[in-house]
Amino acid sequence: MANERQLTAAVAPTVAPVVASGTGLAGQSGDAAGLPAPWRRDQLRRRLFALADIIAVLVALLVATVLTPGPPVARDLLWGALLVPGWLVVFKTYGLYERDGKRINHTTVDDIPSLFHAVLLGNVITWLWFQIGPTGKLPFLTVLTYGVAAMLLILTARALVRMAMRRLLPHERVLIIGEGALSDSLYRKMRAHPEYGLDPIGVVRAGINELINPADLRSLVQMHRIERILLAATPNENEELLPLLSACRQLQLKVSVVPNVFEAMGPATELDELEGITVLGMSPPVLPRSSWLVKRAMDIAVASILLLVSLPVLLLIAIAIKLDSRGPVLFKQRRIGKAGRHFQILKFRTMIDGAERLREQLICLSSDPHWMALGNDPRITRVGSVLRKTSLDELPQVCNVIRGQMSLVGPRPLPEPEDRLIEGWGRGRLDLTPGITGYWQVLGRTSIGFTEMVKLDYIYVTNWSLWNDIRLILRTLPAVLNGRGVN
DSSP: OOOHHHHHHTBOTTTSSSOOOSSOBTTBOOOOTTOOOHHHHHHHHHHHHHHHHHHHHHHHHHHHHHHSOOSOHHHHHHHHHTTHHHHHHHHHHTTTTTHHHHOSSOOHHHHHHHHHHHHHHHHHHHHHHHHHSTTOOOOHHHHHHHHHHHHHHHHHHHHHHHHHHHHHSOOEEEEEEOOSHHHHHHHHHHHHOGGGOEEEEEEEOOOGGGSOOHHHHHHHHHHHTOOEEEEOOOGGGGGGHHHHHHHHHHTTOEEEEOOGGGTTTOTTOEEEEETTEEEEEOOOSSOOHHHHHHHHHHHHHHHHHHHHHTHHHHHHHHHHHHHHSSSOSEEEEEEEOGGGOEEEEEEEOOBOTTGGGGHHHHGGGOSSTTSOOOSSOTTBOHHHHHHHHHTGGGTTHHHHHHHTSOEEEOSOOEEHHHHTTOOGGGGGGGGSOOEEEOHHHHHTGGGSOHHHHHHHHHHHHHTOOHHHHHHHHHHHHHHHHHTTTOO
């Protein structure tokens, strides 16, 4: 059985900021005095969510009663306020107060499906409540306004709570346990995405079976103020997980498990069971025709509206490009689409005319040998720099979407030289139409390496859902404003 000295010395020096000695984990002294315990942090979050929900529901009721004709506002507000505990019970039933504690990456956008159902049910209960109450029936328009206002206000209030929690509280301290490259990858991802609110303090290079002694684990947790354990297990360690999970439960630690076999499965994997044995259900290998039709209909509708609305912007950009440098307004390049079919992608030209001829001279300076990733590409024009930072150079791709060559959301369309580098299971990324946005664009663009991009595209294809497309579209604007990974 490994003792504390052996465990702390197992921290990977390539990952931790300081090589670990026998006295500490990656130079962390655990002196974060006053850091809330996991249950205190989660308790505070739940209470703030509940307070935000109460305020949002009451304000929504005020808005509905003021904007629509009906009985006296004060009487409606008083009778509606009595139903607030019922709203909280409905939200609790839909798990809207517990998921942030369980999940590492849970955003307000992820609340939308459950919140929509909860608000719908809450609206029905409110209507029935006023049916039997002394104030009289609520007009349909008031009920409808109440539901819409409640949905928008609750989402806004919850987003503000999450923002305040991330900015005002210390990040959740995470210890990664496991051997292999997966542990290093998890560490880098947490460091690259502070919006998750995680502080990875190090990686313990120890097998799961070496950490099932509660005394050793307790000492490690107390020394470094650990709040969450992230287990990167290997297949032959599955039998050792239960004792370690039990020890973590006794220490009131939150636990996340990332077995290697799940690395490329994605979020659409469903938990099932067969006579008490947990079974994972994978998505069908072929996208149903009905799903394809829904995806295509959304593409045409949104792309057509976007094209009409952005026509003045397109015209102004075209004029700016012509005034800034010589060459065509549009840049066309041969890309690989669904099932390996070729198409011409349309973008606003952001580089000097003939920039492709300089590619071979500059590729040696790229931070990723698979594609051009330069911190300061000398070929980019002044207008092109602005277009790239704002992603406005990709607006002409709505024409590719309308033609059916691209989708709003999908895998990244690659040029032929880069596509030829992908082999084996990675070719599955071509089973769906490439998109203007997707996981790669939302999560960091060129800050994500080529190999990781292939894996993200594969996960998107094998886990497709309409809600995931909507979710990625909603996350695209914040990603563009953030500007991470702009080349």
